Amino acid sequence: MKIRTILLILFILLIAGFVALNFEQILQPSTLNFGFSEVQAPMGLVLLGMLALVLVVFLLALVYYQTVHLMEVRRITREVAEQRRLADQAEASRFTELRQYLQTEMQATAARERDLSDKMHQKIEQLQTILTRVIEQSGNGLEASIGELEDRLERQLPNRQPPN
Template sequence: MRIRTIVLIVAIVLMAGFAALNLDEFTRPTLLSLGFTTVQVPLGMVMLLLLVVVLLVFLATTLYIQSAHLIETRQTARELHAQRELADKAEASRFTELRTYLEAQSVAAQQREAAHATVIAERLAQNQQAISAKVEQSGNTLAAYIGELEDRLERRDGVVSRPVVHSDTKLLP
């Protein structure tokens, strides 16, 4: 229990004990004026009755404030829970969007890499064809020079044993 509640209960018990110990004085009749008339009633009982009424009003007010606070707290908790669920759904949605975006970027990067690989493969094939053509041309030119040299040597020695190889003749490997 709270300290305030304990203090309140102790105060009520002390008042009740005081009233019980002095019950004779509380019940002794006294002449009281109400402004327009006079009445003979026990003053202690009137004061005790007023104290009980004030106490009941205080307790009712406290009960009302606490119940209103409890209702407001529950409503706030429900709203907070709803907002938390909304935030969780929005966060999950953002994660899904991010995943979709990253997957799209990954697919686009793979497509770019595939396109670059295709371009590189085509250029490599072109370069290989160009090198093969150059090697073949160089081989043919070399064969033509060798043939021409052989022809000169044979003419110089006076022996003609091979036909002349022209520059457009291909060498066999």
């Protein structure tokens, strides 16, 4: 129990003990003035009744405020649960959008990669064709130069036989 609850119970028990010890004095009649009239009644009993009435009013107020507080807590709990659900949905939606975006980007990257690969293969084939042509032309030019040199040598040395 909380210390406040223990002190409240202790205070009520002290008042009850005081009333029990002085109950005869509480029941003695006296003249009471209510402002508009005077009445003969036991003063202690009237004060004890007023104390009981105040206690009941405070207890009712406590129950009312506690009920209002519980209702507010339940309303806030429902709102928090709804906000959490909405946040979870938004997060799931963001993940879905991110997944779709990544898939789209991966497909676009794969398409670019295929295009670049195709272009590179075409370029390599072109370079290979050009290189083959250059090699053939160089070979032909070299053969022509060698043929020309052989012709010159044969003209300068006409009696010499080519080795077999």
